[in-house]
Amino acid sequence: MGSKINRKEFLKKGTLAGLGASMIPSNIALGKKAPAFIQGKDDRKARIAVIGVGSQGGNIVQGLTFQDDVIIPAVCDINPERVAHVQKMVVDAGGAEPTGYSNGPKDYINLLERDDIDGVAIATPWELHTEMTLAALKHGKYCAPEVRGAFSLQECWDIVRTSEETGMPVMLLENHNYYRSELAVLNMVRQGIFGELIHGQCGYQHDIRYVKFRPGAEFGEKGERAARWRTNHSLHRNGDLYPTHGLGPIATIFDINHGNRFVSLTSTATKSRGLQAYVREHGGKDHPNADIQWGLGDIVTTVLKTARGETIVINHDVNLPRPYSNMGRVQGTKGLWMEDNNSIYLDGMTPKQWHSFDPYREQYEHPLWKNFLEAGVRGGHGGADYLKTRAFAQAVKRQVPTPIDVYDSVMMLAVTPLSEQSIARGSAPVDFPDFTDGKWVNKKPSFGLDGDF
Amino acid sequence: MGSKINRKEFLKKGTLAGLGASMIPSNIALGKKAPAFIQGKDDRKARIAVIGVGSQGGNIVQGLTFQDDVIIPAVCDINPERVAHVQKMVVDAGGAEPTGYSNGPKDYINLLERDDIDGVAIATPWELHTEMTLAALKHGKYCAPEVRGAFSLQECWDIVRTSEETGMPVMLLENHNYYRSELAVLNMVRQGIFGELIHGQCGYQHDIRYVKFRPGAEFGEKGERAARWRTNHSLHRNGDLYPTHGLGPIATIFDINHGNRFVSLTSTATKSRGLQAYVREHGGKDHPNADIQWGLGDIVTTVLKTARGETIVINHDVNLPRPYSNMGRVQGTKGLWMEDNNSIYLDGMTPKQWHSFDPYREQYEHPLWKNFLEAGVRGGHGGADYLKTRAFAQAVKRQVPTPIDVYDSVMMLAVTPLSEQSIARGSAPVDFPDFTDGKWVNKKPSFGLDGDF
Numbered sequence: 001m002g003s004k005i006n007r008k009e010f011l012k013k014g015t016l017a018g019l020g021a022s023m024i025p026s027n028i029a030l031g032k033k034a035p036a037f038i039q040g041k042d043d044r045k046a047r048i049a050v051i052g053v054g055s056q057g058g059n060i061v062q063g064l065t066f067q068d069d070v071i072i073p074a075v076c077d078i079n080p081e082r083v084a085h086v087q088k089m090v091v092d093a094g095g096a097e098p099t100g101y102s103n104g105p106k107d108y109i110n111l112l113e114r115d116d117i118d119g120v121a122i123a124t125p126w127e128l129h130t131e132m133t134l135a136a137l138k139h140g141k142y143c144a145p146e147v148r149g150a151f152s153l154q155e156c157w158d159i160v161r162t163s164e165e166t167g168m169p170v171m172l173l174e175n176h177n178y179y180r181s182e183l184a185v186l187n188m189v190r191q192g193i194f195g196e197l198i199h200g201q202c203g204y205q206h207d208i209r210y211v212k213f214r215p216g217a218e219f220g221e222k223g224e225r226a227a228r229w230r231t232n233h234s235l236h237r238n239g240d241l242y243p244t245h246g247l248g249p250i251a252t253i254f255d256i257n258h259g260n261r262f263v264s265l266t267s268t269a270t271k272s273r274g275l276q277a278y279v280r281e282h283g284g285k286d287h288p289n290a291d292i293q294w295g296l297g298d299i300v301t302t303v304l305k306t307a308r309g310e311t312i313v314i315n316h317d318v319n320l321p322r323p324y325s326n327m328g329r330v331q332g333t334k335g336l337w338m339e340d341n342n343s344i345y346l347d348g349m350t351p352k353q354w355h356s357f358d359p360y361r362e363q364y365e366h367p368l369w370k371n372f373l374e375a376g377v378r379g380g381h382g383g384a385d386y387l388k389t390r391a392f393a394q395a396v397k398r399q400v401p402t403p404i405d406v407y408d409s410v411m412m413l414a415v416t417p418l419s420e421q422s423i424a425r426g427s428a429p430v431d432f433p434d435f436t437d438g439k440w441v442n443k444k445p446s447f448g449l450d451g452d453f
Numbered sequence: 454m455g456s457k458i459n460r461k462e463f464l465k466k467g468t469l470a471g472l473g474a475s476m477i478p479s480n481i482a483l484g485k486k487a488p489a490f491i492q493g494k495d496d497r498k499a500r501i502a503v504i505g506v507g508s509q510g511g512n513i514v515q516g517l518t519f520q521d522d523v524i525i526p527a528v529c530d531i532n533p534e535r536v537a538h539v540q541k542m543v544v545d546a547g548g549a550e551p552t553g554y555s556n557g558p559k560d561y562i563n564l565l566e567r568d569d570i571d572g573v574a575i576a577t578p579w580e581l582h583t584e585m586t587l588a589a590l591k592h593g594k595y596c597a598p599e600v601r602g603a604f605s606l607q608e609c610w611d612i613v614r615t616s617e618e619t620g621m622p623v624m625l626l627e628n629h630n631y632y633r634s635e636l637a638v639l640n641m642v643r644q645g646i647f648g649e650l651i652h653g654q655c656g657y658q659h660d661i662r663y664v665k666f667r668p669g670a671e672f673g674e675k676g677e678r679a680a681r682w683r684t685n686h687s688l689h690r691n692g693d694l695y696p697t698h699g700l701g702p703i704a705t706i707f708d709i710n711h712g713n714r715f716v717s718l719t720s721t722a723t724k725s726r727g728l729q730a731y732v733r734e735h736g737g738k739d740h741p742n743a744d745i746q747w748g749l750g751d752i753v754t755t756v757l758k759t760a761r762g763e764t765i766v767i768n769h770d771v772n773l774p775r776p777y778s779n780m781g782r783v784q785g786t787k788g789l790w791m792e793d794n795n796s797i798y799l800d801g802m803t804p805k806q807w808h809s810f811d812p813y814r815e816q817y818e819h820p821l822w823k824n825f826l827e828a829g830v831r832g833g834h835g836g837a838d839y840l841k842t843r844a845f846a847q848a849v850k851r852q853v854p855t856p857i858d859v860y861d862s863v864m865m866l867a868v869t870p871l872s873e874q875s876i877a878r879g880s881a882p883v884d885f886p887d888f889t890d891g892k893w894v895n896k897k898p899s900f901g902l903d904g905d906f
Contacts, residue, residue, distance in 0.1 A: 195730075198723050198773065199752040207805075266719045266880050270651050271762030273786050277648075299652040299784070301756050301764055303880070309724030311754055313766070320651065321788055321800035323807050331752070333726050335774055340807075341794040347774035352660075354776050354793075427719050427756070429880045 046397035049074040049098070049117045051108045051132055052124030053086040055225060056146055059380045060121045060173070061086045063389035065093035066378050070393045073116050076101035076108045108132060112139040119396040121173060121389070122146060125229040130155040137168045142402070144171045144392045145409070147244040149416025153433055156410035160435050163406040171392050171402035172409035174248035176326065177447065178387035181357065182249035183366035185330050185337050186448050189253050191364070193346065195334030197308075200254055202246030203315030203327035209278040217283025217290075234296040238269050239420030240316040241296065244412040246326050248404075250312055253330055257407045258445040262312075262432040265304045265415070267422035269297025274319030294319075302419050304432070307440075314415065367451030394453040403447045407436045499850035502527040502551070502570045504561045504585055505577030506539040508678060509599055512833045513574045513626070514539045516842035518546035519831050523846045526569050529554035529561045561585060565592040572849040574626060574842070575599060578682040583608040590621045595855070597624045597845045598862070600697040602869025606886055609863035613888050616859040624845050624855035625862035627701035628833075629779065630900065631840035634810065635702035636819035638783050638790050639901050642706050644817070646799065648787030650707060650761075655699030656768030656780040662731040665772075670736025670743075687749040691722050692873030693769040694749065697865040699779050701857075703765055706783055710860045711898040715765075715885035718757045718868070720875035722750025727772030747772075755872050757885070760893075767868065820904030847906040856900045860889045 048064055050057050053075050064070045072090050075098045077083045083100035091097050101107040112120070112135055119142030122132050126148040136143040137159075150156050163170045176182065188194060212231040214224045219231035233241055254260055272294040279289045300316040315327050328339030335346035343354035365373075372383060379386025395402040414433065422430045434440065501517055503510050506528050517523045525543050528551045530536045536553035544550050554560040565573070565588055572595030575585050579601040589596040596616075603609050616623045629635065641647060665684040667677045672684035686694055707713055725747040732742045753769040768780050781792030788799035796807035818826075825836060832839025848855040867886065875883045887893065 196726055198726060199754075199770075264880065266721065266756070266882070268719065268756045268758055268764050270764045273649055273651060277786050297762075298786075299764060301652075301766055303719070303721045303754050303756060305721055305880070309750075311721050311723045311752060313754055317652075317784075320784065320786060321798065322784070323798050323805055331770075331773065331775070333730050333751075333773060338793065340791065345774065345776050352776055427717065427758070427882045429719070 043069075044397050045069050045071045046393040047071045047073050047116055047118045048393060048396060049076070049111055049114075049120045050086070051076040051111065051120055051122045052128075052146075053077045053082045054079070054123065057121070057123030058082070058086055058089070059385050060123055060146075060389055061089055063379050063385045064121075064393065065090055065095060066386055067390055067393055069397055071095070072098045074099040074101060074111045074114065076111050078102065078105060109135060112136055112141065118142060119144065119392065121392065126233070127151075127229070130159060133159055133170060134162050137162045137166045137170070140166065140168060142169050142171070142392070142396045144173050144389075144402075146173050147242070147248075148413065149239070149241050149243055150410070150413035152417050153414060156414045156433070156435060159410055160406055169395065169402045170406040170409050171395065171404045172244065172248075172412055173388050173392065174244050174404065174412065175381050175384035175388045176245045177248040177252060177404065178368070178384040178391070179249065179382065180366075180369050181339070181342075181361055182253075182328065183369055183448060184361040184364045185328075186249065186253050187364045187366045188337075188360070189330065189332070193334065193364070194330060194332030194336065195347075197254060197310055197330070197332045199310060199329070199331040200250045200312045201315075201327050201329035202250045202312070203317060203325070204242045204245045205315055205317040205322060205325045205327055207320065207322050207324075208318045209274065212275065213278060213282060217279040217287050219289070234275060234294055234319070235292065236295050237420060238295045238297055238300075238423050239267060239416055240300045240302050240314060241416055242316060242318065243302070243314055243415035243419070246314050246328075247312075247412050247415060249328070250330070251408065251411065252445070252447045254306060254308075254310060254312065255445055256306070257405075257411055257436055257440045258443045259440065260306050260308045260310075261434055261436070261440045262304050262411065263307050264429045264431055265302055265418055265422060266427050266429050267300060267302040267419035268427045269300045269423045272297050272319070274298045278319075297423075300419060300423070302415065302422075304415075316419075366448060368448060368453070371451045391453045401446065403449075403453065405446065407439070408447070410435050496522075497850050498522050498524045499846040500524045500526050500569055500571045501574060501846060501849060502529070502564055502567075502572075503539070503574045503576065504529045504564065505575055505581075505599075506530045506535045507532070507576065510574070510576035511535070511539055511542070512838050513576055513599075513842055514542055516832050516838045517574075517846065518543055518548060519839055520843055520846055522850055524548070525551045527552040527554060527564045527567065529564050531555065531558060562588060565589055565594065571595060572597065572845065574845065579686070580604075580682070583612060586612055586623060587615050590615045590619045590623070593619065593621060595622050595624075595845070595849045597626050597842075597855075599626050600695070600701075601866065602692070602694050602696055602872075603863070603866035605870050606867060609867045609886070609888060612863055613859055622848065622855045623859035623862050624848070624857045625697065625701075625865055626841050626845065627697050627857065627865065628837035628841045629698045630701040630705060630857065631821070631837040631844070632702065632835065633819075633822050634792070634795075634814055635706075635781065636822055636901055637814040637817045638781075639702065639706050640817045640819045641790075641813070642783065642785070646787065646817070647783060647785030647789065648800075650763055650783070650785045652763060652782070652784040653703045653707060653765045654768075654780050654782035655703045655765070656770060656778070657695045657698045658768055658770040658775060658778045658780055660773065660775050660777075661771045662728065665728065666731060666735060670732040670740050672742070687728060687747055687772070688745065689748050690873060691748045691750055691753075691876050692720060692869055693753045693755050693767060694869055695769060695771065696755070696767055696868035696872070699767050699781075700765075700865050700868060702781070703783070704861065704865065705898070705900045707759060707761075707763060707765065708898055709759070710858075710864055710889055710893045711896045712893065713759050713761045713763075714887055714889070714893045715757050715864065716760050717882045717884055718755050718871055718875060719880050719882050720753060720755040720872035721880045722876045723752045725750050725772070727751045731772075750876075753872060753876070755868065755875075757868075769872075819901060821901060821906070824904045844906045854899065856902075856906065858899065860892070861900070863888050
C-alpha cells in the first residue's frame with residue numbers, strides 16, 4: 001500500500017473544485033433544446049475528455065455534445081483523422097474545439113496532465129483500457145471506460161484498488177443498463193411484481209462478423225477499424241469476450257454487489273465454425289485467412305450462481321448469422337419477462353400463455369425514461385448512448401458517485417477471464433471474486449433509483 | 454454374462470412368430486376410419502399390454518385403440534378402478550375387453566407370462582419402471598416405458614445390458630419427438646437448411662404445481678393421483694428430474710447416439726421457493742406442509758457438450774407460474790429456429806430480424822406429419838401421443854427395431870442422475886457415459902427417416 005494516494009491530493013489538481021464554471025468555454029449548442037430533466041439548478045459544467053475517438057468514441061462525443069452542461073476540453077486518438085473528425089463534430093454542435101492529442105500512444109498522458117478536465121471516457125482497443133483507466137484515476141479524473149471483457153482478474157483488482165486509493169470513481173459505459181424495457185423490468189422487480197427473483201438469462205447475440213472482417217475477409221494489419229485489433233481476440237481466446245451488454249441490466253435487476261453477489265460460474269464453448277465460414281464466403285477458399293483455426297467457440301454459455309441462490313445464464317453468440325437479441329429473461333416466484341417474444345406472464349393471468357409486454361412497459365415506465373421521453377429521445381442505440389454519457393457527466397458535474405461504480409464495473413469485466421478459465425478446465429466451476437471485500441452485504445442499490453440520472 | 458439370454462429362446466415364447474393373426478381377437482373399431490398411412494399390407498396385429506393405466510397409461514390405451522392393427526390383450530394396475538376404466542375404454546372403442554391384472558404389486562408378472570402379448574407399455578410411478586422393464590425384456594416382450602428421469606446410471610446400464618442380452622427392444626415413449634414443429638426442424642436440419650449444427654436449447658418449462666399438490670396442498674399419503682408418488686421426488690432430490698420432453702427432439706436433431714454423443718454436462722440449480730409458496734397459497738400458512746424445505750431447485754440449468762463440439766442447454770422449470778414452453782432452439786452456421794417466438798432466421802434474410810416459422814413448417818413438413826394430417830390428426834398432446842404409441846406398435850407388429858432404441862432411451866433418462874451429481878458437486882462437470890460402447894460412431898439415424906413410422 002506504499003503507493004496509496006490520498007483523495008485530497010488528487011482533488012487538488014484537475015477537478016471542478018475551485019473552478020468557476022462561468023470561466024469555462026461552453027459546448028452549449030445554440031438552437032439545441034436542453035432536455036428538461038437533465039439540468040442542475042446551477043450553471044456548473046462537467047469537463048470531460050475522450051480518449052479513443054473511433055467509431056464508439058465518436059458515439060460518446062456525440063452523446064456528450066447533446067448535453068448543455070458538458071464541455072469537451074480535449075480528445076485523443078492515435079489517428080489524427082479521427083481527432084479532426086470529432087473536433088469538427090463538437091464545433092458543429094456549437095462547442096469550442098477540443099484540443100487534439102494524437103502524438104503517439106502515450107500522448108494521452110499529456111491530456112491527463114491538464115487540470116481543466118474532470119473526467120475521461122476511454123474507447124480505445126480493449127488492451128489499453130486498464131493502463132489508461134489507472135492513469136486517469138491517478139491523475140484525479142473520474143473515469144468511464146467503454147465496455148469489453150477483462151483479460152485477468154488482477155487487472156480488475158488493480159482498477160478497484162486504484163479507485164479506492166485515489167477516491168476517483170470508475171463507471172463502465174454500459175449503455176444497455178439504460179434500455180427502456182430493461183429499466184421498466186427493473187422498476188417492476190423493485191415493486192415486487194415478479195415476486196422473489198429466481199432466474200435470469202441474458203446475452204450478447206449479435207452477428208458481428210462484418211465488424212471482425214473489414215474489408216472483405218481481412219483483419220489484423222490488413223484490416224480496418226475494429227477488425228485491426230478486435231478480431232485477434234477471436235483467434236487466440238475462448239470465452240465470453242463481451243459479457244456486459246447482457247449482464248449490465250441483469251446485474252442491476254438482481255442487486256449484484258448491492259445485497260447480492262456472484263459466487264461462481266461454469267462456462268462451456270461450442271466448436272468454432274462461423275468465422276471460417278464467413279472468411280471463405282467473403283474471401284474465397286484460397287484467401288490467406290481461409291484455413292485459419294479460430295480459438296473462439298461460436299457460442300459460449302455461462303451459468304452464474306448468486307449468493308441469494310439465483311442463477312443467471314449468459315450467452316455469447318457473435319459468429320453466426322442471426323437477428324440481434326440480448327436473450328433477456330427475468331423470472332421470479334410470481335412470473336417472468338421474456339425479451340425475445342416481448343412478453344410477460346404473471347401468476348393468475350388467463351389464458352395461461354404469453355402476454356404482450358407493451359402495456360406493462362408503459363405502466364411501469366422507469367422515471368428516467370418518462371423524463372427522457374418528455375425531453376425528447378436522442379443519441380445512438382435508441383437513446384441509451386445519450387443516457388449513459390449523461391449519467392457519467394452528471395456524476396462528474398455534481399461530484400457524486402457514479403450510478404455504476406467501480407465494483408459494478410469490474411464485476412462485469414471479470415466474467416470474461418473467469419469464463420476462459422472454466423472453459424480451459426473443461427467447464428469446471430470457478431469462484432467469482434468478491435471485489436467489494438464484503439461491502440456488498442450492506443451496499444444499497446445505486447442504479448436507476450429515480451428519474452434524475 | 455452368466456444370465457445371458459438368447460434372443461431365439463425368448464422369441465419362442467410370447468411373440469408374433471407362428472401365431473396366425475386371424476386367430477387373434479381384434480380391437481378393430483367398427484366405424485373407425487383407419488389412418489391411410491398406418492396399415493401394413495398384411496393383417497398382422499401388434500398385441501400390446503399396458504402396465505399402469507392411471508392418467509398417462511390411459512392416454513396410451515387411448516392411443517392404441519385408435520389403431521386398427523393393435524390388440525390390447527391385457528391391462529394392469531394396482532388400482533382396480535383404473536383397470537375397469539380402461540377396459541371399458543377398449544370395449545367402447547370396439548375391441549375385446551382386455552384381461553385385467555390388479556392383484557397386488559407383482560401381478561404384472563402374471564401378465565408378462567402370457568404368450569399372446571408381444572409388447573408392453575409401462576406407465577407406473579417412476580420407481581417401478583426399471584424393475585418392470587427388465588422383467589418385460591426377460592419375458593421376451595418389446596418394452597415401451599413412459600418418460601421420467603433415471604435414479605442411477607446403473608439402472609440405465611441394466612436396461613441396456615438386458616435389452617442386448619434378450620434381443621428385445623426398448624423405446625422410451627417420448628411424445629415430443631413427434632411434435633409437428635420439431636419434426637419439421639429435424640427435416641430442415643437433415644436437408645442442411647441450418648448448415649452445420651452448433652447449439653441447441655430445450656427444456657421442460659411447465660407449471661405442474663397443480664399436479665404435485667392435489668387436492669389443495671396435499672401430497673404423499675394424503676395426495677391424489679401423481680401427487681401421491683411424484684411430489685416426494687421434489688422433496689428429496691435436486692436435479693433435472695424430467696429432461697426428456699425437451700431433450701427427445703433435440704437429441705434426434707443432433708444425431709445423439711447416431712454419429713454423435715454427449716460427452717459431459719454441468720448442472721446448476723436455483724434455490725427452491727415455488728413449491729413452498731404454492732402450499733402456503735393453497736393450504737394456508739398453518740398447513741402441515743407449509744414449512745417444508747424442498748430439495749428441488751425451482752430452475753435447473755444443464756449444459757451438455759457433444760462429441761461433435763456442439764452445446765445443448767436444458768432447462769427444468771416446473772415450480773413457478775409460467776406459460777408452457779420447451780424453450781426449443783436449434784442453431785447452425787446458416788441460421789436458427791426459436792420456439793418461444795415461433796421464429797426462424799436464415800443467413801441472408803432481410804430484414805435481419807425474426808421471421809415467422811409458419812411457412813417453413815409448411816414447406817418442410819415432415820412426411821410423417823403429411824401423412825398424419827391427411828389421415829386425420831387424433832390423440833392427446835396434439836396427436837403426438839397417437840404417433841408415439843403407433844410407432845411402438847408398428848415396430849412390434851413388423852418385428853423390427855423401434856425408431857427410438859434402448860440407447861436413445863437411457864441417454865435421455867441418464868441426464869437426471871448426472872444432473873443431480875453435478876449439482877451435488879457444485880456444478881462440477883460430470884462425464885456422460887457412452888451406453889453404446891462405441892456403436893454411436895457408426896450408427897446411422899433411425900428416427901423420423903420417412904413417413905412410415
